[in-house]
Amino acid sequence: xxxxxxxxxxxEKEDISIKERLxxxxxxxxxxxxxxxxxxxxxxxxxxxxxxxxxxxxxxxPQNPYDLTEIDLADAYKPxxxxxxxxSRFILGTDDQGRDILSGIIYGSRVSLFIGLTVMxxxxxxxxxxxLLSGYYGGKIDSLIMRIADIQLSFPSMLIALFxxxxxxxxxxxxxxxxxxxxxxxxxxxxxGETLSLKKKEFIEATKVIGLPNYKxxxxxxxxxVFTSVIxxxxxxxxxxxxxxxxxxxxxxxxxxxxxxxxxLVKNGFDVLFSGLWWVxxxxxxxxxxxxxxxxxxxxxxxxxxxxxxx
Amino acid sequence: MIKYIIKRLLxxxxxxxxxxxxxxxxxxxxxxxxxxxLPEDASQEEIQQAIRxxxxxxxxxxxxxxxxxxxxxxNFGKSYVxxxxxxxxxxxxxxxxxxxxxxxxxxxxxxxxxxxxxxGAYPKRRSSKVIMAGSILGISLPSFWVGMxxxxxxxxxxxxxxxxxxxxxxxxxxxxxxxxSMSGWRHIMLPALTLALGNxxxxxxxxxxxMQENMRQDYVKFxxxxxxxxxxxxxxxxxxxxxxPVVTVFGVRIGQLIxxxxxxxxxxxxxxxxxxxxxxxxxxxxxxxxxxxxxxAVIFVVINFAVDIIYTxxxxxxxxx
Numbered sequence: 186x187x188x189x190x191x192x193x194x195x196x197e198k199e200d201i202s203i204k205e206r207l208x209x210x211x212x213x214x215x216x217x218x219x220x221x222x223x224x225x226x227x228x229x230x231x232x233x234x235x236x237x238x239x240x241x242x243x244x245x246x247p248q249n250p251y252d253l254t255e256i257d258l259a260d261a262y263k264p265x266x267x268x269x270x271x272x273s274r275f276i277l278g279t280d281d282q283g284r285d286i287l288s289g290i291i292y293g294s295r296v297s298l299f300i301g302l303t304v305m306x307x308x309x310x311x312x313x314x315x316x317l318l319s320g321y322y323g324g325k326i327d328s329l330i331m332r333i334a335d336i337q338l339s340f341p342s343m344l345i346a347l348f349x350x351x352x353x354x355x356x357x358x359x360x361x362x363x364x365x366x367x368x369x370x371x372x373x374x375x376x377x378g379e380t381l382s383l384k385k386k387e388f389i390e391a392t393k394v395i396g397l398p399n400y401k402x403x404x405x406x407x408x409x410x411v412f413t414s415v416i417x418x419x420x421x422x423x424x425x426x427x428x429x430x431x432x433x434x435x436x437x438x439x440x441x442x443x444x445x446x447x448x449x450l451v452k453n454g455f456d457v458l459f460s461g462l463w464w465v466x467x468x469x470x471x472x473x474x475x476x477x478x479x480x481x482x483x484x485x486x487x488x489x490x491x492x493x494x495x496x
Numbered sequence: 497m498i499k500y501i502i503k504r505l506l507x508x509x510x511x512x513x514x515x516x517x518x519x520x521x522x523x524x525x526x527x528x529x530x531x532x533x534l535p536e537d538a539s540q541e542e543i544q545q546a547i548r549x550x551x552x553x554x555x556x557x558x559x560x561x562x563x564x565x566x567x568x569x570x571n572f573g574k575s576y577v578x579x580x581x582x583x584x585x586x587x588x589x590x591x592x593x594x595x596x597x598x599x600x601x602x603x604x605x606x607x608x609x610x611x612x613x614x615x616g617a618y619p620k621r622r623s624s625k626v627i628m629a630g631s632i633l634g635i636s637l638p639s640f641w642v643g644m645x646x647x648x649x650x651x652x653x654x655x656x657x658x659x660x661x662x663x664x665x666x667x668x669x670x671x672x673x674x675x676x677s678m679s680g681w682r683h684i685m686l687p688a689l690t691l692a693l694g695n696x697x698x699x700x701x702x703x704x705x706x707m708q709e710n711m712r713q714d715y716v717k718f719x720x721x722x723x724x725x726x727x728x729x730x731x732x733x734x735x736x737x738x739x740x741p742v743v744t745v746f747g748v749r750i751g752q753l754i755x756x757x758x759x760x761x762x763x764x765x766x767x768x769x770x771x772x773x774x775x776x777x778x779x780x781x782x783x784x785x786x787x788x789x790x791x792x793a794v795i796f797v798v799i800n801f802a803v804d805i806i807y808t809x810x811x812x813x814x815x816x817x
Binding site: 336341353424428432458459463467478481 | 519636640754
């Protein structure tokens with residue numbers, strides 16, 4: 186791919202001005218395909234909107250669900266505004282405490298996205314480093330890391346996370362650790378595999394012949410070439426982490442009640458679903474679905490485009 | 497072949513040992529069984545007695561030693577809550593779990609494989625693109641939410657299906673199964689469908705990828721040139737080869753399914769082993785958690801082993817190492 190060409194001819198790189206580089210990116214095949222891929226564009230729009238809502242949401246949210254002075258128990262169980270007993274102040278209705286569902290979703294999506302993105306960054310960092318080490322040096326480090334990965338991969342990550350969380354107890358920080366513990370494996374596995382095949386390529390052998398130190402080879406020549414796969418996995422994994430977090434919170438071993446994520450909002454709605462109060466759980470669930478769908482649409486495009494091997 | 501099998505069996509033992517160690521250490525931190533078991537106003541004397549009775553007064557490595565010794569003699573400890581052997585409690589619930597897992601798998605296979613073959617054989621058609629977009633949506637759905645929505649639509653609004661529990665169970669081959677009674681069917685449909693949903697998407701994508709790859713191969717062109725009917729080319733030739741990765745991944749997915757039943761069973765109050773696990777976590781019933789995880793570990797290791805063997809039987813080109 187383009188990156189491998191770049192590191193094969195490091196001299197040419199210095200001559201390119203930033204402007205020209207931008208132009209190259211703009212006219213690249215990748216951008217060309219992206220502009221013509223409707224699902225990928227829809228996905229990007231959903232992600233951009235979700236990020237906007239998560240970052241700036243508190244500025245325009247009708248209510249702060251954490252602020253007890255803004256909540257009135259008299260407003261409990263109001264249906265969405267288009268229904269007869271609806272209240273125009275609460276567009277999507279209220280829950281059992283009189284909290285506005287829309288505000289709950291806005292604040293909840295902050296927790297969900299924060300966890301999804303942080304876990305992705307942490308797993309990516311740990312997994313990629315271990316994968317590079319494992320693939321580049323081989324030997325005992327490699328077999329140790331890969332045995333651990335093998336054992337972990339043979340169990341459903343959901344079950345491992347559930348088990349770890351029930352030992353740790355609820356908490357956002359604990360969720361970050363538990364999800365990273367199950368998330369690093371896929372990064373390590375993929376990066377190791379690619380590093381192994383890169384090691385056999387001539388340009389890496391050449392760097393060894395000219396006597397570059399190992400860390401330089403790893404960071405300047407191997408890492409840029411495994412980066413596309415890392416980006417693809419990272420994108421897809423964010424959605425995965427958000428879903429896992431939601432599920433754990435739904436089961437009551439995820440986020441604490443004081444920091445409700447989207448999953449916990451759905452759980453709160455489950456208890457009142459049978460009495461016909463559907464809006465408490467339907468809307469947060471729809472939001473999770475939309476968010477993860479957007480991420481997956483973009484991830485699917487990136488995978489097809491950047492690394493068809495990963496299918 | 498025999499050498500390979502022996503090597504794999506030894507590996508399996510090592511894995512199980514490591515898993516038992518990790519599981520045991522972590523389980524020691526799950527909840528507080530003493531406060532769960534005793535009334536709030538229990539005296540210091542009673543608390544000490546309970547700790548001794550459960551063997552929690554010994555240092556952790558001694559506890560682990562006793563645990564391993566017990567396991568090797570087939571004793572997984574007694575449930576704190578039910579005061580019955582943990583393994584027995586779990587085994588009692590296996591038929592209920594297997595019932596939904598198998599029903600879900602059949603639903604998934606019946607729906608996903610034909611759709612996957614179609615989308616893989618005719619990737620340019622609009623309907624294939626709709627199928628693929630639908631499958632992405634399928635992976636993006638939180639299964640617990642889907643379960644809730646099904647309950648709301650089919651039980652609360654329409655009243656077609658019961659919202660929770662298991663139907664009347666009938667004893668068949670020594671197992672209590674509910675799929676042979678009418679009420680059993682009505683109870684099983686929603687949970688099985690919920691469980692199947694994520695797997696339909698997964699299986700469909702795998703089948704499609706395999707089909708696309710195989711449709712380009714020379715043998716497919718040759719079969720066509722020879723005048724084999726299109727249906728036979730698709731299902732007889734291409735699908736057969738496309739199924740190899742499907743079998744591997746699906747083998748591993750059976751395990752995932754067992755894990756995912758914890759969620760489905762919790763939503764539908766289905767009396768299977770997954771709900772037992774969740775209840776035990778809430779109640780800090782550690783022996784059941786340990787026994788469940790060890791049992792799942794054994795199932796997993798065995799499935800992975802079986803998948804590897806089946807793999808070589810389907811495709812003789814694969815060498816065992």
